[in-house]
Amino acid sequence: MTTEPTETTRRNPLSREKVLQAAVALADESGTGVPSMRTLAKRLGVEAMSLYHHFRNKSALLDGMVDSVFAEVELPSNDADWQTAMRRRSASMRDALTRHPWAITLMDSRTSPGRATLRHHNAVIGCLRSGGFSVAGTAHALSVLDGYIYGFTLQQLSLPFEPPADLEGVGGAILENLPRDEFPHLAEMIADLALQPGYAYTEEFDVGLDLVLDGLERERDRWT
Amino acid sequence: MTTEPTETTRRNPLSREKVLQAAVALADESGTGVPSMRTLAKRLGVEAMSLYHHFRNKSALLDGMVDSVFAEVELPSNDADWQTAMRRRSASMRDALTRHPWAITLMDSRTSPGRATLRHHNAVIGCLRSGGFSVAGTAHALSVLDGYIYGFTLQQLSLPFEPPADLEGVGGAILENLPRDEFPHLAEMIADLALQPGYAYTEEFDVGLDLVLDGLERERDRWT
DNA sequence: AGGTACAGCCTTGCGGTGTAAGGTTGTCAA
DNA sequence: TTGACAACCTTACACCGCAAGGCTGTACCT
Numbered sequence: 152m153t154t155e156p157t158e159t160t161r162r163n164p165l166s167r168e169k170v171l172q173a174a175v176a177l178a179d180e181s182g183t184g185v186p187s188m189r190t191l192a193k194r195l196g197v198e199a200m201s202l203y204h205h206f207r208n209k210s211a212l213l214d215g216m217v218d219s220v221f222a223e224v225e226l227p228s229n230d231a232d233w234q235t236a237m238r239r240r241s242a243s244m245r246d247a248l249t250r251h252p253w254a255i256t257l258m259d260s261r262t263s264p265g266r267a268t269l270r271h272h273n274a275v276i277g278c279l280r281s282g283g284f285s286v287a288g289t290a291h292a293l294s295v296l297d298g299y300i301y302g303f304t305l306q307q308l309s310l311p312f313e314p315p316a317d318l319e320g321v322g323g324a325i326l327e328n329l330p331r332d333e334f335p336h337l338a339e340m341i342a343d344l345a346l347q348p349g350y351a352y353t354e355e356f357d358v359g360l361d362l363v364l365d366g367l368e369r370e371r372d373r374w375t
Numbered sequence: 376m377t378t379e380p381t382e383t384t385r386r387n388p389l390s391r392e393k394v395l396q397a398a399v400a401l402a403d404e405s406g407t408g409v410p411s412m413r414t415l416a417k418r419l420g421v422e423a424m425s426l427y428h429h430f431r432n433k434s435a436l437l438d439g440m441v442d443s444v445f446a447e448v449e450l451p452s453n454d455a456d457w458q459t460a461m462r463r464r465s466a467s468m469r470d471a472l473t474r475h476p477w478a479i480t481l482m483d484s485r486t487s488p489g490r491a492t493l494r495h496h497n498a499v500i501g502c503l504r505s506g507g508f509s510v511a512g513t514a515h516a517l518s519v520l521d522g523y524i525y526g527f528t529l530q531q532l533s534l535p536f537e538p539p540a541d542l543e544g545v546g547g548a549i550l551e552n553l554p555r556d557e558f559p560h561l562a563e564m565i566a567d568l569a570l571q572p573g574y575a576y577t578e579e580f581d582v583g584l585d586l587v588l589d590g591l592e593r594e595r596d597r598w599t
Numbered sequence: 600a601g602g603t604a605c606a607g608c609c610t611t612g613c614g615g616t617g618t619a620a621g622g623t624t625g626t627c628a629a
Numbered sequence: 630t631t632g633a634c635a636a637c638c639t640t641a642c643a644c645c646g647c648a649a650g651g652c653t654g655t656a657c658c659t
Contacts, residue, residue: 165607165608187644187645187646188645188646188647189644189645189646197608197609198608198609198610199609199646199647200608200609200610200647200648201607201608201609203646203647203648204606204607204608208646208647209646209647255483255529256480256483256484258529258533259479259480259529259530259532259533260480260533261533262533262534269553269557269558269561270557270558272558272561273557273558273559273560273561274560276560276561276563276564277559277560280560286563286564286567286568287567287568289564290564290568290579291579291582291583294527294530294576294579294580294582294583295523295527295582295583295586295587297526297530298522298523298526298527298529298530298583299519299522299523299526300526301525301526301529301530302521302522302523302524302525302526302527302529303518303519303522303526305479305482305483305522305525305526305529306483306518306521306522306525308483309482309483309484309485309486310486329493333493333494333497334493334494334496334497335497335501336497336498336500336501336504337493337496337497337500339500339510340500340510340513340514343510343511344510344511344514352518355514355515355518356518358515358518358519359515359518359519359522362519362587362590362591362594363519363586363587363590365590365593366586366587366589366590367586369589370586389636389637411615411616411617412616412617412618413615413616413617421637421638422637422638422639423617423618423638424618424619424637424638424639425636425637425638427618427619428635428636428637432617432618433617433618600659601658601659602657602658602659603656603657603658603659604655604656604657604658605654605655605656605657606653606654606655606656607652607653607654607655608651608652608653608654609650609651609652609653610649610650610651610652611648611649611650611651612647612648612649613646613647613648614645614646614647615644615645615646616643616644616645616646617642617643617644617645618641618642618643619640619641619642620639620640620641620642621638621639621640621641622637622638622639622640623636623637623638623639624635624636624637624638625634625635625636625637626633626634626635626636627632627633627634628631628632628633628634629630629631629632629633
């Protein structure tokens with residue numbers, strides 16, 4: 152009697168994972184942040200309300216998105232010493248946050264961590280513990296390290312240009328309508344650094360990371 | 376002929392500053408973040424669209440809010456050495472961001488800094504420069520310091536409880552439905568630290584800050 | 600074979616959002 | 630007196646998250 156339009160529907164029903172994947176992809180494409188339920192549904196060839204069968208509300212979906220970003224982050228290996236392990240997972244973390252710029256803003260509004268997030272934290276703690284840190288010392292190290300990683304990435308994302316792009320043009324434009332006599336040090340810094348052809352803000356990350364890691368190494372045995 | 380209902384209107388017309396003040400207050404009260412234009416207008420006894428006579432769009436209002444937070448931050452004084460000056464302005468910065476939790480989330484979406492923001496950065500740069508840092512060294516120091524401050528505060532704000540509040544209760548609740556055999560290190564850490572009566576996450580800030588400042592002091596003369 | 604339970608999806612509708620377009624009003628200078 | 634003009638309001642639109650409830654194909658039981 153009727154045709155069989157439901158075939159396609161039945162063939163590929165949507166799932167938590169498929170929805171999350173689409174949501175992440177959509178958020179990555181539009182720099183405007185998280186997609187709306189309606190646009191997300193449209194992308195999946197589905198009505199908006201269907202998504203609520205897989206997620207209790209939008210907040211749950213956001214939780215899932217954040218967790219899927221953590222899932223992309225390389226866990227610290229136990230083969231290397233803790234410093235190189237931390238260096239690698241820090242770079243991986245920063246890369247993931249840069250690939251998904253919406254994630255860092257999302258992170259601070261979510262309070263219930265997912266499994267990938269828990270696994271990540273557990274692995275990092277384990278790495279530091281077997282690297283010789285006490286429990287309290289691990290807490291200190293985690294606080295400084297993650298604080299630095301998130302904060303640096305946050306700053307980098309708020310820069311008014313793409314990281315490798317023409318810093319000269321933007322820097323010059325800022326310099327032009329900046330009252331140089333009112334903010335002399337700021338003007339000097341932009342002039343000296345940002346306009347230097349070779350300057351890449353991204354490299355600052357490693358400078359700070361090394362500073363933090365050196366400090367941790369020095370304090371490690373003092374932290375009982 | 377008509378009565379004079381406009382008297383109150385004429386007596387206190389709204390201004391950029393009054394709108395900003397109300398917006399900040401409203402954002403502080405409701406933990407839900409930035410107020411909508413309508414609720415903000417209602418608070419001011421005005422219709423929503425009236426606000427657009429003082430701000431080109433909502434983004435401009437948000438810029439103003441962020442700038443007004445920077446205006447609250449204590450500028451580094453030139454009387455003390457750079458380390459204590461940085462320690463004081465860091466604490467002041469963290470306090471401001473804690474008073475206005477919505478600000479840090481807002482910061483990364485704004486790209487055009489206001490006057491108070493520029494003044495703040497200029498003063499910090501000046502303090503480091505006269506503390507003996509080269510231009511490049513100041514850039515490094517700024518990157519690490521601000522990164523740490525923002526990142527730490529971001530983490531602190533995303534904790535699922537009020538900083539001084541009952542960590543025991545929440546920690547215990549988390550511990551209960553956490554698969555301890557799957558995340559042993561995480562469980563150990565929560566058990567050992569968070570449930571300790573004396574533990575206050577806030578104090579972690581100073582531990583990390585001292586670590587960063589010590590590192591900066593050590594690297595200062597190496598950075599040409 | 601017939602009945603029933605149910606997961607998956609859709610429809611409708613509500614109260615909220617930012618803001619474009621244009622109307623109204625009080626003030627002040629010419 | 631007139632006109633310009635800033636401040637403010639009204640209306641309207643397209644979007645948002647989501648509560649409530651309807652429909653339909655599948656699966657299992659008797």
